[in-house]
Amino acid sequence: MKKSNSTIHPRHYFNHIEYTPWPLYISIWTGLLVFFLLLYINKYESVRPYILLLVFLGLLFQIENWNKDIIVESTYLGRYNKKIYATLTIGFFLFLVSEIMLFSGFFWAYFDRVFFLNAFIDNISRLSPSSHPWVIVDWYRLPVVGTLFLVTSGYICNFGYYSFRLGIKDSSISSLVLGIALGVIFLCIQEFEYLEFALTMSDGVFASLFFLLTGFHGAHVLVGLIMLCTQLDRLWKNEYTPQRSTGLSFAIIYWHFVDIIWIFLFIFVYWFNNTKSTNIITTLNYYSYFF
Numbered sequence: 001m002k003k004s005n006s007t008i009h010p011r012h013y014f015n016h017i018e019y020t021p022w023p024l025y026i027s028i029w030t031g032l033l034v035f036f037l038l039l040y041i042n043k044y045e046s047v048r049p050y051i052l053l054l055v056f057l058g059l060l061f062q063i064e065n066w067n068k069d070i071i072v073e074s075t076y077l078g079r080y081n082k083k084i085y086a087t088l089t090i091g092f093f094l095f096l097v098s099e100i101m102l103f104s105g106f107f108w109a110y111f112d113r114v115f116f117l118n119a120f121i122d123n124i125s126r127l128s129p130s131s132h133p134w135v136i137v138d139w140y141r142l143p144v145v146g147t148l149f150l151v152t153s154g155y156i157c158n159f160g161y162y163s164f165r166l167g168i169k170d171s172s173i174s175s176l177v178l179g180i181a182l183g184v185i186f187l188c189i190q191e192f193e194y195l196e197f198a199l200t201m202s203d204g205v206f207a208s209l210f211f212l213l214t215g216f217h218g219a220h221v222l223v224g225l226i227m228l229c230t231q232l233d234r235l236w237k238n239e240y241t242p243q244r245s246t247g248l249s250f251a252i253i254y255w256h257f258v259d260i261i262w263i264f265l266f267i268f269v270y271w272f273n274n275t276k277s278t279n280i281i282t283t284l285n286y287y288s289y290f291f
Contacts, residue, residue: 018069018073020066020069022062022063022065022066022069023066025062026059026062026063026066029055029058029059029062030059032055032058033052033055033056033059036051036052036055037052040052041201060226067230071234071239075239085246088246089246092250092253096253096254096257099220099257102216103213103216103217103261103264106209106212106213106216107213107264107268109209109212110209110213110268110269111268113205113206113209114272139266139270139271142189142192142193142196143193143266143270144266145189146186146189146190146193146262147262147263147266149182149183149185149186149189150182150183150186150221150258150259150262151259151262151263152182153178153179153180153182153183153186153255153259154179154255154256154258154259156175156178156179156182157175157176157179157228157252157255158252158256159171159175160172160173160174160175160176160179161245161248161249161252163175164235164240164242164245164248165242165245166242167242169235172235173232173235173236176228176231176232176235177232179228179255180225180228180229180232183221183224183225183228183255184225186221187218187221187222187225190214190218197210209269210269213265213269214265214269217258217261217262217265220257220258220261221258223254224251224254224255224258227250227251227254227255228251228255230247230251231247231248231251234247234248235248
């Protein structure tokens with residue numbers, strides 16, 4: 001019996017990719033993580049930090065399973081053609097657009113309140129009168145050190161990517177290892193800064209926005225580090241070629257996105273709130289009463 005043309009030649013280039021349940025599972029675990037995080041922030045006694053850790057590890061497990069299926073389909077079974085890689089690229093850049101919109105909303109809230117000092121510095125009476133209540137930490141101390149580490153990490157990872165494209169695998173692996181180490185140091189610096197910070201998330205609008213912006217950025221740094229570690233493992237297993245390394249390209253682009261967001265944070269949340277910048281804010285607020 002002669003096979004039909006639809007059996008020999010699939011009608012669509014996605015037809016030979018098998019069904020995967022992992023996106024649904026990832027959505028469920030992400031919802032659980034957000035749910036328990038909100039309960040923990042609102043100080044529900046039944047929610048402990050280890051519960052958040054277990055849910056986060058469960059989410060990572062689902063992501064890892066999906067990543068394994070993608071690697072098998074693309075690398076070992078060869079089911080990804082040029083059109084599928086093109087759709088993956090478009091999907092990744094749409095994901096970056098959604099991330100840009102997310103941080104744009106956070107910065108919008110920040111700039112909407114930064115020029116209204118009465119709302120911006122409320123609930124901070126416990127601070128000493130000699131301190132500027134809307135100044136966080138000196139921008140030239142921990143923040144600038146963390147900035148140097150993160151930007152240097154992006155540069156080194158970029159160097160590793162182009163080294164791999166040129167066929168220098170050992171240099172690429174060592175560069176990724178160093179870049180990941182610098183990213184981990186950046187997270188440690190941010191954690192140390194949180195321990196030194198005088199305010200909590202409930203101490204006014206500024207403190208809430210500070211933890212919102214830096215906390216979400218720290219979460220994105222963690223995601224970027226997981227992506228880089230995954231790509232390092234794939235490089236070590238020879239799953240990439242200089243001509244076909246889409247996953248590595250996505251990870252490096254995402255890491256640069258994290259760098260750019262942090263530069264905006266450093267300029268407007270740290271540097272803009274030093275002593276000289278607060279004089280500008282006070283002057284603008286003074287003249288705003290006449291208009």
